Amino acid sequence: MGSSTSCCCSQEDDEGSKIGAGNASWRIFTYKELHAATNGFSENNELGEGGFGNVYYGKMSDGLQIAVKKLKSMNQKAEMEFAVEVEVLGRVQHKNLLGLRGYCAGAEQRLIVYDYMPNLSLLTHLHGQVTGEVQLDWKRRMKIALGSAEGLLYLHHEVTPHIIHRDIKASNVLLDSDFEPLVADFGFAKLIPEGVSHMTTKVKGTMGYLAPEYAMWGKVSESCDVYSFGILLLEIVTGRKPIEKLPGGAKRTITEWTEPLIVKGRFKDIVDPKLRGNFDENQLKQAILVAALCVQNEPEKRPNMKEVVSLLQGYGPKGKVMRMRLESDKNGDDLMALDQASDDGDGNHYDESSAYGVFGAMEVQKLQDPYKRYGDRRMAKHR
């Protein structure tokens, strides 16, 4: 699909070409059929707005429900994102990655077609209109965390060449009717040539989720996704945004908020109050510890996604993998001690004066609120 943008679909054609080659059954759509499916891209069909453009709900004449992402403006940057997204999507196939249904690349338009996800994005449930309904119980949250991690594991370790997503965040985790997560949006993805451990690139992604070495020096590796995943995991567990605006206007990152509580072993104070105490305590501890490992400042100390998945699955390595990676890490030792301390049921015996940070947060002033664009006006319109 390297020449994706050169494939044109005419606005006059009624039927798009069926390509269906490769690993998934995607095809080229015509502008006319997408126009018809989305009610002329009507405001009522709008599911959301992102950096690329608007996303519309659509229903094809055969009943297939789709989501159509329509490029806002045609410029080189947007064209590149479109090409990367289509190129990458054409290569991946995994139960936790949102695959490509097709696309339309005419003279004036660029549109990407996906399967419609009836439960929209994780963002909608954690911070949008439906948060009050608490559809995200603990079991679903853990399923979303594990599924997203499995999608990332596939990108980092299974597909060739390996892929770094670079924009892991709550709005890019979509939820199907069973709340199975599908990681979406590969417009910023980077394909990693074999043997390359990291590259230096222009920084893309969303503030609040960016690994420090990437935000500051543009150093990108799989570990940047691991960091973003750690932030996402904290978000899933706490129900808090990666960056919060405090009353005086200052901003606080989720790591800054959780850090002192983790150090003191106050795991139960970290968990989202909307769960009303309905959570599995061991899983909670494990999830927080995994998140804390992922958001360490030094990329080499973070686990890889294989380790993250097995830790989240609760397999043997509880302690083992962590110990292995954190042997010489003072903070990591504290985490391990913490784990044991909280196992004793004494979550509060840490002295605050010794609370020297388990992972160290980024400077608050440098960060912006990634949510200010979203009004979340569209939940459940189409269900």
Ligand SMILES: Nc1ncnc2c1ncn2[C@@H]1O[C@H](COP(=O)(O)OP(=O)(O)OP(=O)(O)O)[C@@H](O)[C@H]1O
């Ligand atoms: N396949 C889909 N099914 C249902 N809803 C979708 C689908 N794709 C996107 N959406 C909705 O549209 C919203 C906007 O998506 P989009 O990817 O354009 O922007 P974003 O993720 O919020 O920001 P960014 O441009 O930085 O990725 C999502 O948050 C989600 O609610």
Ligand SMILES: [Mg+2]
């Ligand atoms: Mg997105």
